[in-house]
Amino acid sequence: MIKSIVFADRLDRKFELRAKVGEYLHSTLARNHIPVDAVVVRRDGVVVDDWQERIDESAEYRIEMVRAYHLPDFLSLTRLWDTELSSGEWQTRPDSFYTKRHFMHSGQGDYDATQVAFNRDEYVQYAEQLFVDGVHSKGLISPGERILLAVSGGKDSLALGYFLSRTADRLPAFELQTVHVTTFSKPLDTSFAQSMAEQFGHPLTLVTDDEVRDFYHLRVSPQEALAEVKYKHDASFSIASVHSMMRCSIERAARNMGITKIAFGLMREDICTSIIKSMFVGFPFGGSYRKRQGQFEMVYPLWPIGKKELTLYLEALFPSNNKQGSPVVFERGELARDIHYMIVDTLETILPGAGFQLFEGHQRMVDNFLGLPRHKECQNCGMSFSVGVGAADLDAGVCELCRVFEKLGVLA
Ligand SMILES: [Zn+2]
Numbered sequence: 001m002i003k004s005i006v007f008a009d010r011l012d013r014k015f016e017l018r019a020k021v022g023e024y025l026h027s028t029l030a031r032n033h034i035p036v037d038a039v040v041v042r043r044d045g046v047v048v049d050d051w052q053e054r055i056d057e058s059a060e061y062r063i064e065m066v067r068a069y070h071l072p073d074f075l076s077l078t079r080l081w082d083t084e085l086s087s088g089e090w091q092t093r094p095d096s097f098y099t100k101r102h103f104m105h106s107g108q109g110d111y112d113a114t115q116v117a118f119n120r121d122e123y124v125q126y127a128e129q130l131f132v133d134g135v136h137s138k139g140l141i142s143p144g145e146r147i148l149l150a151v152s153g154g155k156d157s158l159a160l161g162y163f164l165s166r167t168a169d170r171l172p173a174f175e176l177q178t179v180h181v182t183t184f185s186k187p188l189d190t191s192f193a194q195s196m197a198e199q200f201g202h203p204l205t206l207v208t209d210d211e212v213r214d215f216y217h218l219r220v221s222p223q224e225a226l227a228e229v230k231y232k233h234d235a236s237f238s239i240a241s242v243h244s245m246m247r248c249s250i251e252r253a254a255r256n257m258g259i260t261k262i263a264f265g266l267m268r269e270d271i272c273t274s275i276i277k278s279m280f281v282g283f284p285f286g287g288s289y290r291k292r293q294g295q296f297e298m299v300y301p302l303w304p305i306g307k308k309e310l311t312l313y314l315e316a317l318f319p320s321n322n323k324q325g326s327p328v329v330f331e332r333g334e335l336a337r338d339i340h341y342m343i344v345d346t347l348e349t350i351l352p353g354a355g356f357q358l359f360e361g362h363q364r365m366v367d368n369f370l371g372l373p374r375h376k377e378c379q380n381c382g383m384s385f386s387v388g389v390g391a392a393d394l395d396a397g398v399c400e401l402c403r404v405f406e407k408l409g410v411l412a
Contacts, residue, residue, distance in 0.1 A: 002021070004018060005019050005062070007062075008063065009068075011068075013072065025041055032081070033350065034063065073086070080350065096118065097312070098312055101114070102353035103352055103353050104353050140263075141171060141301075142174070146175045148257065149178045150181075150264050151193050151197075153185060159265075163301075165200050177257055180193040180206055181206075181246050182208050211249070216245070219411065224410070226241055233404050240400075240401075244400075248381045250262060260297060261297050263299050267303070267305055267307050268302075268355045269345065288363045292375075293375055374386070376397075378399040380405075385399040
């Protein structure tokens with residue numbers, strides 16, 4: 001059963017919201033994108049605890065803002081509320097496939113709102129141009145360069161393959177090698193990585209379990225070592241461990257080929273999440289578009305593109321190709337990761353374009369104020385790692401994962 005309740009702002013304008021009888025008041029607020037700390041709620045004139053209170057059919061509720069800002073106007077402008085406050089502001093088109101929206105700093109300290117709608121074909125052109133512009137504007141590829149691309153065998157690798165091959169004439173000419181780490185990948189992803197390499201004509205190097213075991217001097221398989229980390233050390237360290245082992249393998253492959261530039265398929269949300277996380281935990285994140293890591297330069301050519309945009313790109317090109325498998329088992333179960341992604345997705349919902357601003361702002365902070373950590377090569381696995389941050393002290397000879405492996409007794 002639906003009940004209408006009143007929202008009043010500090011201009012004493014009143015808006016009618018719908019609440020479900022029996023639901024938590026907190027859910028009503030959240031569903032209507034009302035920040036819970038921006039309001040108090042009165043039930044029949046008396047303030048109630050919105051976390052505890054369930055909507056009572058016979059009570060009268062009034063939500064009041066505690067601070068004066070134009071929340072209803074902003075929520076209407078971003079279409080989180082459907083009110084007359086912003087009616088007629090946005091154009092529509094019947095064949096629209098995707099509408100790109102931006103709220104960006106205008107330069108005068110305030111925000112400008114823009115939007116462009118694309119049909120399916122226009123969207124493919126748009127996404128490819130976004131990719132090309134992203135590479136050029138940040139100088140991610142130089143003519144004649146050799147680049148090693150890390151491929152997961154998932155949707156992101158596929159999209160990157162199409163971007164690279166379909167926009168080759170608009171990019172500098174370069175030599176591309178690809179590498180796929182089979183450890184912690186599903187066989188299906190590995191065979192997909194192989195068929196993509198064939199399809200796009202990108203030479204592929206596979207790094208196998210035995211090689212990873214050798215890199216780390218493990219006396220057990222990489223999977224067994226990781227299970228030790230998960231169950232005997234710290235479950236929340238297991239994703240970081242997988243990433244570490246992947247990066248070690250990729251760096252090894254690059255070193256074998258004499259390549260110093262490595263491209264990863266990180267997308268907008270991945271990079272935003274890394275920035276948010278770095279600010280929450282006080283651990284440096286090297287750069288929004290590229291970062292220097294020891295002897296390597298890491299670049300993220302998909303930086304301007306969000307996961308949804310990438311999904312739509314594949315959908316627009318080949319609807320049947322676009323299937324995503326379930327994540328591998330070690331990628332599950334870390335609440336922090338879910339929270340950081342949700343914060344980033346929510347930020348982008350209430351402020352489209354927030355990611356781009358975060359990138360520029362973060363890059364400026366890194367360049368002007370923060371500086372970057374020094375890197376060392378791990379004496380056990382050979383991976384480059386940051387020193388003087390997190391758990392790694394300045395005179396550490398091995399990376400954090402190798403220290404954990406040592407402690408767990410899995411090194412030979
Ligand atoms: Zn190491």
